[in-house]
Amino acid sequence: MGGAYTAMDQDASAMAWYNPATLAFLRGQSFSAAVGIYKKFDTVYGFSEDITKASMRVNQGFFRALPSSTGSIVRSKDFLPDYTIALSIVTPEYENYKGDIASTPTNSSSLTVVDESLWVGSGVSKKISERESVGLSIYYTARSYQQSVSDRTFSTTSKQIYTEEREFTQNGIVPILGYFYRWGPRLRFGASVRFSSIHIAGRGSYFDSTIDSTSSAASTDRSFSALDSKTRIPSRISFGISGRPLDELWLSADLSYYGKEQYEDVLESTVSSKVEHLNILNGSLGGELALRPWLKARLGVFTNFSSHPDPDASKVHATGDRVDQLGFSANLALRSGGIQYTFGGYYTGGRGRSVQRINQQYEVVPKAIQVFTMLVGTSYSF
Numbered sequence: 519m520g521g522a523y524t525a526m527d528q529d530a531s532a533m534a535w536y537n538p539a540t541l542a543f544l545r546g547q548s549f550s551a552a553v554g555i556y557k558k559f560d561t562v563y564g565f566s567e568d569i570t571k572a573s574m575r576v577n578q579g580f581f582r583a584l585p586s587s588t589g590s591i592v593r594s595k596d597f598l599p600d601y602t603i604a605l606s607i608v609t610p611e612y613e614n615y616k617g618d619i620a621s622t623p624t625n626s627s628s629l630t631v632v633d634e635s636l637w638v639g640s641g642v643s644k645k646i647s648e649r650e651s652v653g654l655s656i657y658y659t660a661r662s663y664q665q666s667v668s669d670r671t672f673s674t675t676s677k678q679i680y681t682e683e684r685e686f687t688q689n690g691i692v693p694i695l696g697y698f699y700r701w702g703p704r705l706r707f708g709a710s711v712r713f714s715s716i717h718i719a720g721r722g723s724y725f726d727s728t729i730d731s732t733s734s735a736a737s738t739d740r741s742f743s744a745l746d747s748k749t750r751i752p753s754r755i756s757f758g759i760s761g762r763p764l765d766e767l768w769l770s771a772d773l774s775y776y777g778k779e780q781y782e783d784v785l786e787s788t789v790s791s792k793v794e795h796l797n798i799l800n801g802s803l804g805g806e807l808a809l810r811p812w813l814k815a816r817l818g819v820f821t822n823f824s825s826h827p828d829p830d831a832s833k834v835h836a837t838g839d840r841v842d843q844l845g846f847s848a849n850l851a852l853r854s855g856g857i858q859y860t861f862g863g864y865y866t867g868g869r870g871r872s873v874q875r876i877n878q879q880y881e882v883v884p885k886a887i888q889v890f891t892m893l894v895g896t897s898y899s900f
Contacts, residue, residue, distance in 0.1 A: 519770055519802075519804025519805065519806060519816050519817070519818040519847065520802040520803060520804045520817075520818020520819050520820040520845070520846065520847050520864075521536070521772060521802040521804070521818065521820050521847075522758065522760075522770040522771055522772040522802040522803055522804035522818060522820075523536040523537070523758070523770065523772065523804075524536050524537045524696075524708040524709065524710055524756045524757065524758025524772045525537070525540075525698070525706045525707055525708035525758035525759050525760040525770060525772075526540065526706075526708075526758070526760050526768075526770055527540035527541075527543045527544055527698070527706070528544070529550055529589075529897065530544065530548050530549065530550045530589035530590055530591045530604060530606075530897065531550045531551065531552060531587040531588060531589035531606065531608070531895075531897075532587070532589070533589070533604065533641070534589060534604045534605075534606035534639065534640070534641035534655045534694075535587070535606060535608055535610075535637075535655070535694075536708075536710065536756065536758075536772075537653070537694075537696040537697075537698060537708045537709070537710040537756070537758065538604070538641035538642070538643055538653030538654055538655040538694055538695075538696045538710070539643050539651045539652050539653035539696035539697050539698035539708065539710070540643070540651070540653070540696070540698045540708060541591065541602040541603075541604050541641055541642075541643035541651075541653055542601075542602050542643040542644055542645045542651035542653065542698070543645075543651060543698070543700070544591055544602065545899075546591075546899055546900060547590075547591050547592060547899070547900055548590065548591045548897060548898060548899040548900070549588075549589070549590040549591075549897065549898050550587075550588065550589050550590075550895065550896065550897035550898075551587065551588035551589075551895060551896060551897075552587050552588070552860070552893050552894070552895035553893065553894055553895070554891050554892070554893050557612070557889070557890070557891045557892075558889070558890040558891075559613070559614060559615065559887070559888075559889055560887075560888040560889070560890070561615045561617075561885070561886070561887050561888075562884075562885070562886045563617075563618075563619045563620075563629070563872065563874060563883055563884070563885050564619055564620050564874075564876075564883045564884065587606070587607065587608045587609070588606070588607045588608075589604055589605060589606045589607070590604065590605045591603070591604050592604070592605070598642075600644055600645075601642050601643065601644050602642070602643045602644070603640065603641070603642050604640065604641040604642075604643075604655075605639075605640055606637075606638075606639050606640065606641060606655065606657070607636070607637070607638050607639075608636075608637045609634070609635065609636055609637070610635060610637060611633065611634065611635045611661075612633070612634045612635070613631065613632075613633045613634075614631060614632045614633070614634075615629060615630065615631045616628075616629075616630045616631075617629070619874045619875075619876060619883065620874075620876045620877070620883075622877075624671060624672055624673060624877075625669075625670065625671045625672075625876065625877045626668075626669075626670045627667075627668065627669045627670070627874065627875060627876045627877070628667075628668045629665070629666070629667055629668075629874065630664070630665065630666040631663075631664070631665050631666075632662070632663070632664045633661075633662075633663050633664075634661070634662055635659060635660065635661040635662075636659070636660045637657040637658070637659050637660075637692070638657065638658050638660075639655055639656050639657030639658060639692075640655065640656060641653055641654065641655035641656075641694075642654055642655075643696075649699055649700045649701070650697070650698065650699050650700075651697075651698045652695075652696065652697055652698075653695075653696040653697075653698070654693065654694070654695055654696070655693070655694040655696075656691060656692070656693050656694075657691070657692045657693075657694070658689070658690075658691055658718075659688075659689065659690045659691070659692055659715065659751065660687070660688075660689050661687065661688045661689075661749060662686075662687050663684075663685065663686050663687075663688075663783075664684075664685045665682075665683070665684045665685070666681075666682070666683050666684075667680070667681065667682040667683075667875055668680070668681050669681075669875045669876065669877070669878060671877055671878055676730075676731045676732045677729070677730075677731045678728070678729065678730045678731070678732075678878050679727075679728070679729040680726070680727070680728050680729075680875065680878060681725075681726065681727050682724075682725070682726040682727075682875075683723075683724070683725045683726070684722075684723075684724050684783075684784075684789075684791075685722060685723050685724075686720060686721065686722030686723070686745075686747040686783060686784055687720065687721055687722075687747070688717075688719070688720040688747055688748065688749040689718040689719045689720065690715035690716055690717050690718050690749060690751060691715065691716040691718060692712060692713065692715045692716070692751055693712075693713050693716075694710055694711070694712045694713075695710065695711045695713070696708065696709065696710040696711075697709045697710070703762070704761055704762040704763070705759075705760075705761050705762075706759070706760045706761070707757075707758070707759055708756075708757070708758040708759075708760075709755075709756065709757050709758070710754075710755075710756045711753070711754070711755050711756075712753055712754040712755075712756075713753055714750055714751065714752065714753045714777065714779065715749065715750060715751035717748050717749065717750075720746060720747030720748050720749060721744060721745065721746070721747055722745040722746070722747035722783065722784040723742060723743045723744070723745060724740070724741070724742045724745065724784060724786065724789045725739070725740065725741045725742070726739070726740050726789075727739045727740075740788075740789065742784075742786055742789060745784040745785060745786050746784070746785040747783060747784045747785065748781055748782070748785065749781065749783075750779040750780075750781045751779075752776045752777050752778070752779045752795045752825065753776070753777035753779075754774055754775070754776050754777070755774065755775045755777075756772055756773070756774040756775075757772070757773050757774075758770065758771065758772040758773075759771055765808075766807060766808035766809075767805065767806070767807050767808070768805065768806040769803075769804070769805050770803070770804045770805070770806075771801070771802070771803050771804075772801060772802045773799065773800075773801045774799070774800050774801070775797070775798075775799055776795070776797065776798045776799075776800070776825055777795075777797060778795060778796060778797055779793075779794075779795040780792060780793065780794040780795065781793055792833075793838060794826065794827055794838070795825040795826065796825050796826070796827055797825075798823050798824070798825040799823070800820070800821045800822060800823055801820070801821055802818060802819065802820035802821070803818065803819050803820075804816065804817065804818035804819075804847075805817050805818070811853075812852060812853050812854065813850065813851070813852055813853075814850070814851040814853075815848075815849075815850055815851075816847075816848065816849050816850075816851065816862070817846070817847070817848050818846060818847040818848070818864075819844070819845070819846045819847075820844070820845050820846070820847070820866075821842075821843070821844055821845075822842070822843040822844070822845060822866055822868070823842045823843070824838075824839070824840045824841055824842050824843075824870065826838035826839060826840045827840065828840055828871065829871050829872055829873040829882050830873070830882070831873055831879075831880045831881055831882050839870065839871070839872040839873075839885055840870045840871055840872075841868050841869065841870030841871075841872075841885055841886075841887050842868050842869075842870055843866045843867055843868030843887065844866070844867070844868060845864055845865055845866030845867070846864065846865055847862065847863070847864035847865075848862050848863070848864075849861060849862020849863070849893065849895075850862060856898055856899045856900055857896065857897070857898050858896065858897045858898075858899075859894075859895070859896050860893070860894065860895040860896070860897075861892075861893070861894050861895075862892075862893055863890070863891045863892040863893050864891050864893070865888070865889065865890055865891070866887075866888070866889050867886070867887060867888035867889065868886070868887060869884065869885070869886045869887075870884075870885050870886075870887075871883065871884060871885060872884075872885040
């Protein structure tokens with residue numbers, strides 16, 4: 519449903535992540551999971567092309583299978599009987615790229631990036647009235663980032679080769695506080711606050727090398743290992759509303775505000791990159807239509823606007839890629855008894871700018887991203 523789930527209470531995987539307060543209204547016990555069986559990245563640097571051409575390459579290249587989310591609802595008559603407890607695992611972010619940034623007869627610049635995260639947590643919720651509930655989720659987060667840069671320039675009389683390797687892993691704790699209100703059987707409101715992350719641990723390494731045949735020094739190298747690395751995941755405040763204008767139709771909308779953050783990716787001033795997040799708003803709309811008692815169709819649209827400032831080539835170590843994206847999602851859900859199967863996916867894409875090293879200097883270049891994902895999921899209620 520495009521992520522419009524702050525005021526919805528039907529899926530164990532989503533509720534602890536978007537609004538833990540909604541857990542209190544989920545009946546019985548349940549388990550749900552969704553797996554990305556197909557994830558195709560189509561990223562282009564340095565030139566603009568017709569954005570529709572990416573769809574012609576959707577069956578080309580490498581496809582990666584990624585677990586997307588899993589969740590379970592646990593209730594006990596002996597342990598906290600008035601509370602609903604959920605276990606949740608999500609992979610909210612994954613990005614990879616391997617290829618050329620620029621290629622000419624005299625220069626070849628390439629980039630490899632793998633950026634992924636995993637969140638594992640638990641949520642607890644309690645009704646404070648027949649219509650209201652509050653909840654809290656606490657996630658332990660893990661992020662891994664790897665980047666490799668190669669910039670080679672050749673002529674008949676000289677050569678210059680620059681390489682750079684940057685890696686770090688980071689761990690933190692993120693709490694999410696939620697509130698949920700049912701205004702009768704057909705209208706619901708939700709709100710959640712995700713606080714900035716609490717740093718737990720982080721380690722990083724850095725290496726770069728420059729070979730210049732025109733210089734008296736054959737090469738210059740820098741190498742750092744076991745660097746401290748810290749991360750700050752921005753805060754998020756979300757408001758949601760959902761309604762049921764028809765017995766067979768649910769509509770939902772979310773608006774999320776993300777706070778400012780800035781930090782150094784590794785604690786070594788000569789090689790660190792300053793990561794900056796600006797205040798940003800993102801929104802989503804979703805709908806669920808019951809086509810049959812055993813068949814539902816879901817659609818959603820969402821924004822994924824970047825919180826990074828516009829890239830500046832003079833601040834290469836203080837900038838991130840800025841690519842504003844739009845997306846949509848769709849799936850079909852088939853129910854048989856207490857088991858529900860879903861099949862669908864989502865698309866997100868957009869254009870922006872990035873700073874990259876080309877021909878031994880840093881330049882601002884166009885960047886286009888398109889991601890195609892297919893998902894399958896199942897849930898079991900009992």
